[in-house]
Amino acid sequence: MKQIIRNILLACVGMATLAACSNIDYNGEHTSDGMFEPNNQAYFYFAQPEDTVLNYSFGVKTADTLTHVVYVPVQLAGNLVDTKQTFSVKVAHGTTAVAGTHYTLNADTLNFAPKAYRAYVPVTLIRANLSEDRNDSIQLVLNLVGSDALGIRFTTSNKVKITFNNVLSKPDFWIVMETYWGLGAFTKNKYRKLLAYYDGNESTIGNILNGTDGTAQGYLYQHVQEVVAYFAAHPNEL
Known part of the structure; x- marks a missing residue:
């Protein structure tokens, strides 16, 4: 009987210790592989994996639609802070779009606003130099770029692709x-x-x-x- 009571007391002490540990407050974040990162991180945010490819067609728009802005969502992993957190993107392998001809992107002005978990990369697509008769296979591939203050959450899934065209074909109906x-x-x-x-x-x-x-x-x-x-x-x- 004494042994049973002793085991119960030890179990209670263990549970209390676990509860105390779970309330420890710390700064930082754990990555998907369990590694602890002391700094905040950023990643492209999409509800579904296939959403990392964004498609747009000027072909279905009226002739006065000359540009279109795609807002690529970026999510913060970590803690909210009272100041802006800056990040950047780079044009990656596989890009066929030409800056200034097919799109514009000010990659130096990207940041999370104070106390914000979500930010956006605005990419302006340009219609003028796209063919109306054939799909030019124009695409822009972007990667997030980390810094000392703001890291990248997923190094192996850090890509978004934007494809766009100006083709309008006769529909079956x-x-x-x-x-x-x-x-x-x-x-x-x-x-x-x-x-x-x-x-x-x-x-x-x-x-x-x-x-x-x-x-x-x-x-x-x-x-x-x-x-x-x-x-x-x-x-x-x-």
């Missing part, structure tokens, strides 16, 4: 609108005008045509007629 809805022969400007009603989302139109939502199909038909009327009044814009 155009034949339905051309034959039965009076939209007429395909032109890029005509299609862009229709896409503008759906924020440039081609799949939305396809889903409506293939779906069973009569109201959505009715609105789509109405938009098609508005496009027809517009180009009847502005044939020089076809």
Whole structure:
């Protein structure tokens, strides 16, 4: 009986010790492999692994859309601080985009605001020098760059790829609108005008045509007629 009581007391002491240890406050962070890092770290943040490839097409946008800004999310691992925490990026292997021609990026002004866990890398994509007829395979690959004050969280998964083009192809569903809805022969400007009603989302139109939502199909038909009327009044814009 004495031995049982002694074991219970030892167990209680052990639990108390563990509880005390768990309340120790320390600065720093553990990496995925269990190593302790005394400084804060940064990493590209994406909900899914495949999100590390970002695709954008100017082709579905109206002609007055000349640039587009992609905001690449970066997450802080560690402790919030009262001052800005600066990080940088570098253009990595696999990049075919040309700075100033296909994109602009001010890599020297990137930082986490005070008390912020999230920051963004703004990359401005440029439409003017992209082909309208073929996919140029233009892509920009970026790596985060560490410093003495702010390290990099994942050295082996530290890459984001931005691909973009200016191609607009005739969709499969155009034949339905051309034959039965009076939209007429395909032109890029005509299609862009229709896409503008759906924020440039081609799949939305396809889903409506293939779906069973009569109201959505009715609105789509109405938009098609508005496009027809517009180009009847502005044939020089076809």
